[in-house]
Amino acid sequence: MRSAAADRGAVHRPPCRADAGPDDLETDVEEIQNSVYWHDTEPVEVGEPLDGDASCDICIVGGGYTGLWAAHFLAEAEPSARIRVLESHTVGSGASTANGGFVGLTAGKVLRRLLWYYGREKAAGVYRTGARSIIDIGRFCRRYDIDADFAMNGMLQVVTDRKQLARLELQVKRSERTGLRGSFKLMGRDEAQERIGSPQVLGALRTTGALVNPHRLVQGLARVVRGQGVDIHEHTPAVDVRRVGNGYRVSTPTGTVTANEVVLATNAWQHSFGQTHTKVMPVWNYLMVTEPLTDAQLDRVNWPGREGVSNSLSFAHAARLTSDNRVVWSGGRWYYFDGRDTGRGHIRNAAAFRDLRESFARFFPAWDDVRFSHAFGGPIGWSRTFIPQFGRLADGVVYGHGYTGNGLAPSHTGGKILRDLVLRRETEYTELAFVTVNQPTFAKGAIGDTGAHLFVWRQETGDRLPLMLPHQAALAPRAFFAGRAARKARAADTGR
Ligand SMILES: Cc1cc2nc3c(=O)[nH]c(=O)nc-3n(C[C@H](O)[C@H](O)[C@H](O)COP(=O)(O)OP(=O)(O)OC[C@H]3O[C@@H](n4cnc5c(N)ncnc54)[C@H](O)[C@@H]3O)c2cc1C
Secondary structure (H helix, E strand, C coil): CCCHHHHCCEEECCCCCCCCCHHHCCCCCCCCECCCHHHHHCCEEECCCCCCCEEEEEEEECCCHHHHHHHHHHHHHCCCCCEEEECCCCCCCCCCCCCCCEEECCCHHHHHHHHHHHHHHHHHHHHHHHHHHHHHHHHHHHHCCCCCCCECCCEEEEECCHHHHHHHHHHHHHHHHHCCCCCCCCECHHHHHHHCCCCCCCEEEEECEEECCHHHHHHHHHHHHHHCCCEEECCCCCCEEEEECCEEEEEECCEEEEEEEEEECCHHHHHHCHHHCCCCEEEEEEEEEECCCCHHHHHCCCCCCCCEEECCCCCCEEEEECCCCCEEEEECCCECCCCCCCCHHHHCCHHHHHHHHHHHHHHCHHHCCCCEEEEEEEEEEECCCCCCEEEECCCCCEEEECCCCCCHHHHHHHHHHHHHHHCCCCCCCCCCCCECCCCCCCCCHHHHHHHHHHHHHHHHHHHHCCCCCCCHHHHCCHHHHHCCHHHHHHHCCCCC
């Protein structure tokens, strides 16, 4: 068995680039690259695939933030443990590179759901650890000299219509009721437009948060993890995970790994495993990146704090500046493709890019001459409660997924949860609301497809209507979720 750390070195562009022809993208007069902008900021170093049969103490399936943070914290806690990460493409080639790089606290709608399902104390715990993770990601970059442009600029949650204003006011009340630290003063229109110069903005709330280059973060994290002695096998999809004796056998096209513990960390791809098939739905979300703005263009729009900005729609849009003064414009409608399709060709989506252009033009009319250079998307792992899920399955396999589009900070927290679940420790991390078994699941097959389409329709309609629709959590039997959470999740493997 060769070490991936020793073998790596090949530098090339990862296989996320869409290989379809240019016909279905409306390029207008611009030359838009259907590729992940962040890849242009650092080349990718690719490790070797697994070659033959191998064994280890802990096998982690999936090399995005979740799998890599878990590997990092496990290697830190148990330096002698033999750990392998299996990644079907290259590290970060899922959502962990194809995202906007907003490192924020879980969005407002999640607070509502956390309060409903788990109550005030658990909700506060999630936000407390989330805030800590934001700071710790910055510390991690500094400690390991990872040049990921981490900047603690904060986030501006803006409102662009009266319904969003009502929603934000409710969010402020909930935050105060939960005892969350911070200033929850809503800015009025003038003050908000001083912070972000969009004529659409009617008010804003400033919250904690940072910006990062997500690709450099995941590449740096992978380097640290390799340096800790973890073998990362790229181009090595796990095709089967099964219990054998007291351990597990993970099969791949080029060999097998026998391990004492297995962690499933494939997020939007968790449906590929029988054990997690109905826990997460893969939905696609998109972003576009402009060419670098000139000083004259920058001067046209107030944005003195360079915060991450997002509106308060269900399918929210978000904006940020990069270190070379491009604007990243992300979000909007989710796309679900029947059969839980996660084919990497969906990185491009002409309809999504058209919507993004239009919403950008409405939000930043002063930048009507700004050209887009990159457009791409990635798969989100959607959990039915919108709350990430961690735990042990009946066969003892550990899992973590379901960030529902907000995974940067929660996956760092998640790495610690996975560490403690694997090491069978009871800590503040295994007490978090993320660790639960009674999560509602999605239907299989065509019923699941229909449900996903209906959900997208409902959210889109809700965003268009002037009134707030009741949320599903309000209809759920609260005690069912709240009462039996973490204890039962940890107990799921008592038969081992
Ligand atoms: C367009 C978009 C914008 C986003 N913007 C933000 C943002 O600004 N802020 C934020 O907090 N979150 C954002 N997110 C969400 C965030 O990117 C994710 O929550 C996070 O990356 C999830 O990390 P992960 O490691 O769990 O999943 P992933 O990064 O998707 O990693 C899963 C990995 O598993 C691999 N894999 C799949 N199947 C197998 C298999 N069978 N065997 C081995 N490996 C396998 C995949 O190749 C992949 O690398 C965004 C997501 C998208 C799509």
